[in-house]
Amino acid sequence: MPATPDGPIAIYYEHPDWFRPLFAELDRREIPYARIDASSHSYDPSESRSPYSLVFNRASPSAYLRGHEQVTFHTLSWLRHLERIRVPLVNGPASYQMEISKALQLEALELLGLPYPRARVINNGALAPEAARDLRFPVVVKANIGGSGAGITRFDNAESLAAAASVGLIDLGVDHVALVQELAPLRDAHITRVEVLDGNFLYAINVYPAENSFNLCPADVCQTTEGQQLSRGACAVDAPKNGMRVEQYTPPLEIVRQVEQIARHVELDVGGIEYLVDDRDGQHYFYDINALSNFVADPRNVVGFDPFERLVDYLVERTRVLAPAGFGQ
Numbered sequence: 001m002p003a004t005p006d007g008p009i010a011i012y013y014e015h016p017d018w019f020r021p022l023f024a025e026l027d028r029r030e031i032p033y034a035r036i037d038a039s040s041h042s043y044d045p046s047e048s049r050s051p052y053s054l055v056f057n058r059a060s061p062s063a064y065l066r067g068h069e070q071v072t073f074h075t076l077s078w079l080r081h082l083e084r085i086r087v088p089l090v091n092g093p094a095s096y097q098m099e100i101s102k103a104l105q106l107e108a109l110e111l112l113g114l115p116y117p118r119a120r121v122i123n124n125g126a127l128a129p130e131a132a133r134d135l136r137f138p139v140v141v142k143a144n145i146g147g148s149g150a151g152i153t154r155f156d157n158a159e160s161l162a163a164a165a166s167v168g169l170i171d172l173g174v175d176h177v178a179l180v181q182e183l184a185p186l187r188d189a190h191i192t193r194v195e196v197l198d199g200n201f202l203y204a205i206n207v208y209p210a211e212n213s214f215n216l217c218p219a220d221v222c223q224t225t226e227g228q229q230l231s232r233g234a235c236a237v238d239a240p241k242n243g244m245r246v247e248q249y250t251p252p253l254e255i256v257r258q259v260e261q262i263a264r265h266v267e268l269d270v271g272g273i274e275y276l277v278d279d280r281d282g283q284h285y286f287y288d289i290n291a292l293s294n295f296v297a298d299p300r301n302v303v304g305f306d307p308f309e310r311l312v313d314y315l316v317e318r319t320r321v322l323a324p325a326g327f328g329q
Contacts, residue, residue: 002085003050008032009315010052014039014063014071018294021308022058029312039068043078048085053319055082056090060292061100062147064174072100072145072174088318091291094267099291100145102179108266108289114258115285117278119181125170129162131180138183143173154183184278184285191276192249194256195293195307198270198314199263201256203303205296208245246296248303255284262289270311 009026011033013019019035026033034052038059057079063071079093098104109116120131125141132139137158143151151173155161164170172178190206251259259273266289274288295307 002048003053003087005053007051007053008034009319010034010036010050010055011058012036012038012041012055012075013058014066014068015058015060015294016066018060018292019058021295021306022311025306025308025312029316031312031316038071038075039063041074041078043081045081050082050085050087052087054088054090054315056315057092057096058292059096060147061145062150064145065147065150069174076100090269090315090318091271092267092269095269095271095291098266098268098289099271100175101177102142102144102146102288103177105289106179108262109286112258112261112265114262115283117182117184117276117285117287119179121177121179123172123177125168125172125178126165128165128170128178128180129158132158132161135180135182140179140181140183141170142179142181143171144177144179145174151178181287184276185280187277187279187282191274192251193272193274193290194251194259195272195295196259196263196268196270197307197310199268200260202307202310203305204249204251204256205302206247206249208247210244246302258286262286266291270314 009031011019011022011026013035014037023033023035057075059071059075061072063069076093076096079089079096082089083092098108103121106116106119106121118135120135121144122128122131128141132155138154138156139161141153141155141161146152151171153164153171155164170178188206190208192204192206194204195202255275262268262273263271268289268291270291271293272288272290273286274290275284275286277284293307293311296302299306299308
């Protein structure tokens with residue numbers, strides 16, 4: 001057995017705040033776990049056994065925004081190593097690879113025959129104007145590895161895009177790959193994020209972004225659509241009040257089934273899949289697959305339950321077949 005059945009659950013994390021609710025719930029239940037800082041980590045490729053019963057990957061694609069550029073590709077290598085020696089993983093290399101490549105996300109959606117905003121993939125900023133030639137404006141240039149709205153620039157017309165490209169202002173991000181993608185007008189001014197756990201529907205929320213903002217991180221939302229201020233204890237504690245609003249929502253069954261289809265295809269154990277409805281045609285389009293769920297701020301007020309409790313239930317269940325009697329009780 002490559003894992004250690006009675007070993008702790010390993011929580012591999014990087015963000016300074018998003019781990020807090022998960023650790024608090026594990027502590028409350030007195031469940032053995034190990035905190036692993038993704039920003040300072042090493043491993044032995046020759047090892048054939050892990051001291052952990054399960055490894056939960058919570059590395060964020062936006063780590064580079066916090067001075068942790070070293071996290072992204074090291075994480076992928078370690079997850080592939082753990083998979084090779086058959087250590088049980090939550091959000092393993094397949095889902096993480098999807099998390100850090102918007103280009104691969106579109107490939108997955110194309111393979112599944114699901115709708116997404118039209119896009120082109122480029123590896124040179126000078127190609128952006130040509131890539132956008134048959135797209136509808138406005139468009140965004142979206143870094144392949146982003147996170148929390150980072151690396152996204154809007155262009156309202158071909159002239160402004162060409163001007164930016166001509167002076168080298170097209171940001172291709174960490175891996176020098178980006179999408180040039182149509183930016184649809186949002187019907188009812190919101191996007192929808194559907195959270196999954198064990199690949200199944202958990203809950204959904206509508207997020208109303210602030211004007212000209214691409215940061216749709218649910219943990220940074222400040223208030224409900226009725227104006228109720230949300231408790232920030234479950235999110236980034238220093239996040240500014242940014243004007244985003246949120247409400248619970250139940251998507252049509254067809255979309256729920258499509259979300260679960262995506263989750264199964266990309267081996268997403270826990271995460272959020274986002275879509276919008278284009279106000280021009282009323283069609284829904286998937287545009288982001290997130291393998292990191294920090295869940296919505298103040299979830300009991302928004303969705304009526306604490307997703308972290310269900311997440312810990314899931315982690316315990318995943319370890320139960322390996323663990324000694326009484327683990328997690």
